[in-house]
Amino acid sequence: MRRTLTTCPYCGTGCQFYLVTNGEGKLVGVEPSSNHVVSKGQLCVKGWNAFNFANHPDRLTVPLVRKNGNLVEASWDEALDLIATRLKEVQDAHGNDSVAFFSSAKTTNEENYVMMKLARAVFKTNNVDHCARLCHSSTVAGLAATFGSGAMTNSISCVEKADCILVTGSNTTEQHPLIGTRIINAVKGGAKLIVADNRKIRLANFADMHIRWENGTDVAFLNGLMHVIIKEGLADEEFIRTRTEGFDKLKEVVEEFTPERTAEICKITPVEVEKAARMFAGAERAMIIYSMGITQHTHGVDNVKSCANLAMLTGNVGKEGTGVNPLRGQNNVQGACDLGALPNVYSGYQKVTDDGVRAKFEKAWGVQDLPGNVGLTVTTAINAAADGTLKALYVMGENPMMSDPDQHHVRDALEKLDFLVVQDIFPTPTTKLADVVLPAACFAEKDGTFTSTERRVQRVRKACDPPGQARQDWEILADLARRMGYDGLTYSSPKEIMDEITRVTPIYGGMQYDRIDQVGLQWPCPNRDHPGTPVLHVGKFARGLGLFSPAEYRPSAELPDDEYPFVLSTGRCYFHFHTGTMTRRSRLLDREERFPYVEVHPDDAKRLNIHDRFPVMVSTRRGEVKALARVSDIVIPGHLFMTFHFEEGAANVLTNNALDPVAKIPEYKVCAAQIRGV
Template sequence: MKRTFTVCPYCGTGCMFYLLSDGNRLVGVEPSRNHPVSRGGLCVKGWNAFSFVGHPDRLTVPLVRKDGELVPVSWDEALARVVSGLRSVQGRYGKDSIMFASSAKATNEENFLLMKLARRVFGTNNIDHCARLCHSSTVVGLAETFGSGAMTNSIDCIDKADLIFVIGSNTTEQHPLIGTRIINAAKRGAKLIVADNRVIRLARHADSHLRHKNGSDVALLSGMMQVIISEGLENRAFIDSRTEGYHEFAESVREWTPERAASFTGLSAAEISDAARQYAAAGSAMIFYSMGITQHTHGVDNVRCIANLAMLTGNVGREGTGVNPLRGQNNVQGGCDMGALPDLYSGYQKVADPSVRLKFEKAWGGALLPATPGLPLTLAMNAAARGDLKGMFIMGENPLISDPDQAHVLAALQSLELLVVQDIFLTETAQLADVVLPAACFAEKDGSFTNTERRIQLLKKAVEPPGEAKADWEIICGVAAAAGFYGMKYENTSGIMAEIASLTPIYAGVSHRRLPLAGLQWPCTDADHPGTPILHRERFSRGLGKFVPVTYRPPAETPDDAYPFVLTTGRTYFHWHTGSMTRRTHLLDREENRAFVEMNPDDATKLGIKGGERAVVSSRRGEITVFTKLTDVVPPGVLFMPFHFAEGAANALTNNELDPESHIPEFKVSAVRVRRAG
């Protein structure tokens, strides 16, 4: 029996645990009492994180499509096919006719390398990853207001907060160990305000539960800020010394009386005023948010409002305060940090900045790097559907199930001349591929992940990958070598981190040697820097915090007579994204093994639908049949569906309308109708 101390592969909380292995087989998990995040606990996914690794469905050999069938080939043949395919597409349609999709499930080192592969070897900035679908609104909104698009504070700050305001985050299900800290804070007497129209578990512990209408966040937050200003509850000293743009902002919220906000949100004016007063009165208040804020066509505006609210009351830069976007995947923070983004190199250094490009050009062998920002993932899919993008290299993503408007995604992927998918299972997307590259999973490789509180932690290999599967970083280096680029040879992942540190100021002090047990929180700017648990202490990353006025916009698609329900999508506690890992984990799949829709019992009665029977849910994009789950968790008029189930894919229904700045889709509001099946 061997123990390997490593990082959980699921959410962005970043629990570490021991993987137990017997020979080359994983047999269990043990929590860590000393780890600062997990503190001896785990959630149900963490406890079962070992279980899918040895599944017989794992990909074990490279596959290439021949005569319409995916057939096993050698690595050399597969890599040659990848390189010749990408080069051929570029030769005929231009360098930017291909797209690289990186992965928030892959390590920092692997994200950095795929970014390097795209930019240096294939000469395109068309690289992005699923942060586009989850927190791209945060990266834009917080970078503009604070200068850094990351969680400002640390998980430990929850223990110090007087008030916690959770908006658009089902924390106990999506970041369970963070959710439990919030429950414990409420038990010790901290005030808890929850804004979410579903009765999530945290709502049961809340002092105030605001069930505002989907997509009315700007109205709610503006109403709260109007109350704070009109009642003189703002923090003048903080505003004067630490921020800019206040007066224009204050003018912009003047019209948002609680009564007006109430008319948009469906709340009472008193609920809005009361929440505003509680938040403003707290000595230290933390805001937590997640997809309920970001996945809107006004996602960036939602984030701006949150930043404005925190600055208005001086709740930034201290213990127990801050704006805390909870990052979904275990390395979505790292994917962004590493520059798996179309406009940024690692450390949020701009592609458009000539001095930045020069630095990377020097480090990577002199060739000129592309200067124009590339395509965000969502726009790349649109470009493929239009026929403007012809090749795609997807590492560890399953867009056919995870991206909005499945019919659109299917058409886009089928239109490609070359689709390469690198993954651990033959996902629904991989089944469409021309080349499939078998990858090692989290338990079979080394590297680092960065959690939601910017904590860079060491991933360690516990067992060998199955068959001929290789770590993503090894595959990427293999592609580079097959393309004739020899500047991507590394002995191990710590060598890659050394390159990252040399080119990325916020990671400059990071090395694998410094990461055991608790890791380091960036910025970590030199080898002696202890890391940064709290951002913006003395000054914001951009200098002064910037108030940005926001104008309310409704969701792109609202219910009407033909499609009278609001559909909101998300994840459940027991499954993870497109289910490729959790649906191959016995206990997790047993808990939830079929696609379902949550519906209020009043709606069901009106439609003659019973709980547990099949119902047809349709939107302007598609139609699926799922099982009903009748529950008061959702209010009348609202349906909730998880997107984990390929056989009842919620994204067949969702709307591919994007935020104009972040290009995030509006997963949280679509108009649908529902009827009894059969």
């Protein structure tokens, strides 16, 4: 037996545990870390089972190359030579930006850095992005605009120091279980809890107020709260005067959002608006926690800005127990953003459009002519593939066929590509379309770091060897770079990559491996002497003054009508993770939720003669899928909820590829649907 301390591969909470390896080098269990600052000897069900997919027989173990229409086994040399040749041919024929790279929030910081460096230094394109586009791109844009830094302002430990917690668009006990339980414990300790979410999530059981607003009316609700706070003199005037700018504009915009108008838009009562406003503003320390329910809208950035406005209006930024706290959904989605797997920034959010920044990276990487144009996002790259302007795509550890909106559109787009490479740990609907499939190591088979939702950079450690010929992602990318004639991606270890990251990334300047050996550090951490930053914006915002950025209410892109009378919202369940590649291959997790399902309110079910656990068809303008009905008052009448874990009942066949104009995030939370029994 051997135990290896590492970081959980599921949500962004950043729990640490020991992987247990037997004498044959196989993973056989998990033991919690007793002393970890976040997990404290506890784990959720996914954490306890995090070892169970690694040995699954479905693992990709050998490179595959498409020949005569079929994917057949190939050597690494053959596969990588083909990739190098084909990508070069595509770029020669159609220009550098005819190729795009999808990086991965499942892989390490070091691998994300290598991927973005490969795209920029070798292929000279900023077409590099990852699935943060689909979850928190609104946060990155919204909080960067208002505060100057697009990340969780506070630490997880702050939950227990808050007097009032507003949870909106986050099913925290299911998606970030050990943060959710801290909210429950905070309430037991006397904190007030407002849950603004139209699903009756577990936290609603503990809430002082559960506000079941209409999906997509977030801006109106938040503006309504601010209207009451200003009208009743509950705003923190000292904070507004000394720490912010743009208040007059905010006041003007929210003036129209009287409790009555807000209630009408949100389909709640004026009293709820007033009471929630007083509860939040009346607390000494009030905290906002949100997730996809805020971000995944065509007005996602406006939602995020409105959360920031509310926090600034009440002086709840820059101190413990407060803040605007987006919970990141994947183990390393924060890190993938931090390390520049985004089309507009290098690592540390240094802009590609800044001549000085480009010059700095050209010198550091020993290259010339780094591109200065902002590249394609995950969502616009798919659109570009569909319209024929994007010709080749390299996907590392993502599954757009399952995760992106409007699956038929994604399929059409991927099929139109001249060349598709997918590097992953399991076969997926996306690998089925690939020209080359490369087998990668999973989290348990590699060294590196992940950055948790609270900006904590933590070690990931190798507990066992990858299966067959599978290799660590950074090694594969480095090998490809060498074939493209670039030696600047040759490293001896992830530690060496991190050393380079610390030199070119100011917020990670003090993140050397010896410093984060046992307990990670929270960025910004600019140098070796810096203790890390548990709370952002203390005394001063990252951008200087906080900028009030008021938003008008805009309805969602596709609202119910006679033909499609329901609002369909999508998300995750507790037992599965994203496109199910890992959790559906973990025995207990798979057993818990085995079939695609759709939640429907009992009144609607009765009216439509739909029975619990019986099959139904859910359809939208994009397509239809079969699922089992789950008749439950967890949803309000007129609303449906589906998860996107199931290939055989893929919710993203149904979702709408309408994007936020700034963040380009799709509107997963609202589209018009119908349901019928089959």
